[in-house]
Amino acid sequence: MTERSLRCIKAANAGVMTGAGTNTYLLAGGTIVIDPGPIDPAHTEHLVRLAAGNLNWILVTHTHRDHSPGALLLAQETGATLVGMRAPVGENQDQLFEPDWAPMHDEMLELGDYMLQAIHTPGHASNHLCYLDVQRGILFSGDHINQGTTVVIAPPDGSMQQYLDSLELLRHYPIRAIAPGHGSMIEEPARAIDSLIRHRCQRELKTLRHLRELSADGEVSLDILLSRVYSDVPLSLHPIARCSLQAHLLKLEKDGLATSPDSLRWWAAAGD
Numbered sequence: 470m471t472e473r474s475l476r477c478i479k480a481a482n483a484g485v486m487t488g489a490g491t492n493t494y495l496l497a498g499g500t501i502v503i504d505p506g507p508i509d510p511a512h513t514e515h516l517v518r519l520a521a522g523n524l525n526w527i528l529v530t531h532t533h534r535d536h537s538p539g540a541l542l543l544a545q546e547t548g549a550t551l552v553g554m555r556a557p558v559g560e561n562q563d564q565l566f567e568p569d570w571a572p573m574h575d576e577m578l579e580l581g582d583y584m585l586q587a588i589h590t591p592g593h594a595s596n597h598l599c600y601l602d603v604q605r606g607i608l609f610s611g612d613h614i615n616q617g618t619t620v621v622i623a624p625p626d627g628s629m630q631q632y633l634d635s636l637e638l639l640r641h642y643p644i645r646a647i648a649p650g651h652g653s654m655i656e657e658p659a660r661a662i663d664s665l666i667r668h669r670c671q672r673e674l675k676t677l678r679h680l681r682e683l684s685a686d687g688e689v690s691l692d693i694l695l696s697r698v699y700s701d702v703p704l705s706l707h708p709i710a711r712c713s714l715q716a717h718l719l720k721l722e723k724d725g726l727a728t729s730p731d732s733l734r735w736w737a738a739a740g741d
C-alpha cells in the first residue's frame with residue numbers, strides 16, 4: 470500500500486494501556502477512517518483536514534473509549550457513515566456509538582473502490598471486529614492484536630476462550646501484515662499470532678499449576694494467585710493483569726479444572 474493510501478495518525482492518549490496512543494488509520498485517499506479514537510477535538514480536526522473532504526466511512530473495531538468515541542464528532546463534521554457493532558453494557562464502553570451499518574461476520578464491505586472484510590473477533594471485547602483488506606492482505610486488528618502492549622481480557626465482556634478462538638480463526642485468512650490498534654505495523658503475522666497463543670497457553674498452565682499448589686489445603690484468593698502467576702510482571706501492571714487472571718480462571722472453570730463461588734476465591738477442581 471502506498472504512503473498516500475494508508476496513513477496512521479496517533480491519538481494523544483499515550484499510557485500504560487494505550488502505548489504511544491490509539492492508532493487511527495486513514496485509507497483509500499481519505500475516504501475511510503478506522504478507529505477515530507477518543508474524544509479529542511484536535512485529533513478529530515486533524516483527521517478532517519487530512520481527509521480533505523473525501524471521508525465517506527468511519528469504521529470502528531470496538532467501542533472501548535480509546536477507539537470509538539471520536540466517531541460521533543467526525544461523523545457530525547463530515548456526514549460519513551458509521552460502521553461497527555453497538556456497544557455491549559459495561560464499563561469503559563462508548564454507549565453513544567450508533568452504527569449506521571453493523572456488518573455480519575465475514576461480510577465484504579464495498580467502500581467505493583475499496584473492499585474490506587469484517588471479521589468478528591470476540592475475546593478482548595464481545596463486539597470486536599477486525600477489518601481485512603483482502604487485496605493487500607493488511608489486517609486492521611484493533612485491540613485483538615497489539616504491538617508493544619499486552620491485550621487485556623477483562624470479564625465479563627472479555628473472554629479468554631473466545632480470544633484464543635478468535636486468534637485461531639485468523640489463521641484461515643490471507644494476512645500479510647497487521648496494522649494494530651496500538652504500536653507499529655506487524656510484518657510477520659503468522660509468527661505474531663502463534664506467539665500470542667503460546668503466551669496465553671503458558672500463562673494458563675502457570676495459573677493451573679499455582680492454583681493446584683496453593684489450594685491443596687483450602688481456598689486461595691485471586692490476589693494471592695495474582696502475585697504468584699504474574700510474578701514476572703511489574704506490580705504497577707497488576708491491576709490490569711488481575712482482569713486477565715480472572716479470564717484465565719473462568720476459562721479453567723469452564724474446562725472443569727477450577728471452581729469458585731464468587732470469582733474471588735478459587736480451588737483446583739477435584740479429579741483432574
Ligand SMILES: [Zn+2]
Binds near residue numbers: 533593594612
Ligand atoms: Zn479495547
